[in-house]
Amino acid sequence: MPKFSPHRLIAIAEEIFTAAGVEEGEAGIVSEHLVLANLAGHDSHGVLRIPEYVEWMEAGDVVPGQHVSIIHETPVVAVMEGGWGFGQVIGLEAFEVAMEKARENGVGIIAVSQCGHIGRVGHYPYLAAEQGLVTVMFVNTHGGGKLAAPWGGRGRRLSANPISVGIPREDGEPLVLDMATSAIADGKLKDMHNRGVPAPAGCIVDADGNPTTDPAAYIGPPEGALLPFGGHKGFGLSFVIDILAGALSGAGCSREGVNRIGNGFLAVVIQPEQLRAGDGFYADVAGLVQHVKGSELAAGFDEILVPGEPEIRTRQQRMREGIAIDDTAWGKICAAAERYGVRLIASE
Ligand SMILES: NC(=O)c1ccc[n+]([C@@H]2O[C@H](COP(=O)([O-])OP(=O)(O)OC[C@H]3O[C@@H](n4cnc5c(N)ncnc54)[C@H](O)[C@@H]3O)[C@@H](O)[C@H]2O)c1
Structure with a gap:
């Protein structure tokens, strides 16, 4: 299993994307996002995705060189389309609009459609929280609900419909809840399949349910x-996320006949000082962290972590020790690279 420094892995991803026709700056944004997902421990949303992203480009489902266009705007709302550009680029540009509105008017609500896969959702609320802003973000798969069964059903009718909430802290890294509403993310199962390990119980059903x-x-x-x-x-949370991310953005809710892969999303970005004067918000957040961490431990646990903490721990560890890429994923990345004349060597 080859291991890479984050720097080397970003360079590899950039080399493949630029060879495939993506302009350098854009290739850098996408590559950095993927490696940050690996660093956070979410390999399912890391460089494993390179072959898939390149295939989407080849099929015309993702179009390099796109930017967000605002199709409707008020001081607190922006409805935007992404021209089916790379989700990492469209997501960042859309968040810039939301953060600007939140800074100026207390809240920025953005609804985005025609956006490629935005990757690890928590990335965007994290960036906003680093700038002192609270975010609630809902994401669907632009109508392509082809992964998760509804409660009581066995057919694929919804996507993993993630939710992410970013909370700034006065002293410390942001708290970020970032989770699929399916019991497990689709990408994690592909990762487990590559590594030949079983899925946890209670997460998936076979074709017969x-x-x-x-x-x-x-x-x-x-x-x-x-x-x-x-x-x-x-199921209920996933169902309403599909409506918030799909019906409010114009991306549409999960339905039959949608084959293009992308994300529709809604994000509400709030400047906490507009709701709480002084440092009351930050004091309450710090108090809650202390309160939950002070609980007696359950059997089998040696620490209580708050949302976002596991990712910070993994990032610190992988910054020190490097990022291991499983052999199957590495083989697929090499094959994608070779199609564009790039020969990769699995060493630093
Ligand atoms: N773009 C998309 O369409 C899409 C779709 C689905 C999932 N995703 C991404 O997939 C990634 C994986 O999602 P997931 O649902 O498998 O994540 P997960 O189950 O690993 O983690 C979900 C959340 O739980 C927290 N957490 C994990 N372990 C914890 C612990 N021991 N104590 C306290 N908190 C803990 C994490 O900090 C995180 O906020 C996410 O980054 C998500 O954004 C993206």
Whole structure:
């Protein structure tokens, strides 16, 4: 299993994307995002995605060189289209608009459609929180609900419909909740399949609706489905996220006949000082962190972590020790590179 420094991995990703026709600056944004996902421990949204992104470009589903265009705007709202550009570029540009509105008017609400896959969702609320802004973000798959079964069903009807919330802190890195509403993310199952490890129980069903831990029985053919996390509650959350991200943005809700992969999203960015004068917000956040961390530990645990902390820990570790890429993913990355005349060597 080859191991890379983050710097080397970004350079590899950039080399492939530029060879495939992406302009250097844009290739850098996408590559950095993917490697930051690896650093955070979310390999499912890291460089594993390079071959898929290149294939989407080849199919014309993702179009390099696009920027957001605002199609409707008020002081606090912007409805935007991304021209099916790389989601990492469109996502950042859209967030710039939201953050500007939040700084000027207390809140910025953005609804975005025609946007390629935005990758690790928590990246955007994290950036806003670094600038002192709270974010609530809802994401769907632009109508292509082809992964998760509804509660009580076994057919693929919804996507993993993630939600992310970013909370700034006065002293310390932002708190970021960043989670799919399926019991497991589709990309994680592909990663587990590559590594030959079973999925956790209660996350997927096979094509007949039987519970399974075999990632291959989910991937198919015949295809199984993801289950919502937390039964009917996760399903309910996924269902309303599909409406918030899809129906409000114009990307559309999960439905039949949508094959193009992309993300529709809604983000509400808030400047906390507009709601709480002084440092009351930050004091309450710090108090809650201390309160939950002070709980007696349950059996089998040696620490209580708050949302975003596992990613920070993994990033610190992988910055020191490097990022290991499993052999299957590395083989696919090399094959994608070779199609564009790039020969990769699995060493620093
Ligand atoms: N772009 C898309 O369409 C899309 C779709 C689905 C998922 N994703 C991404 O996939 C990634 C993985 O999602 P996931 O649902 O598998 O994430 P996950 O289950 O690993 O983590 C979800 C959340 O739980 C927190 N967490 C994890 N372990 C914890 C612990 N022990 N104590 C306290 N908090 C803990 C994490 O900080 C995170 O906020 C995310 O980055 C998500 O944005 C993207």
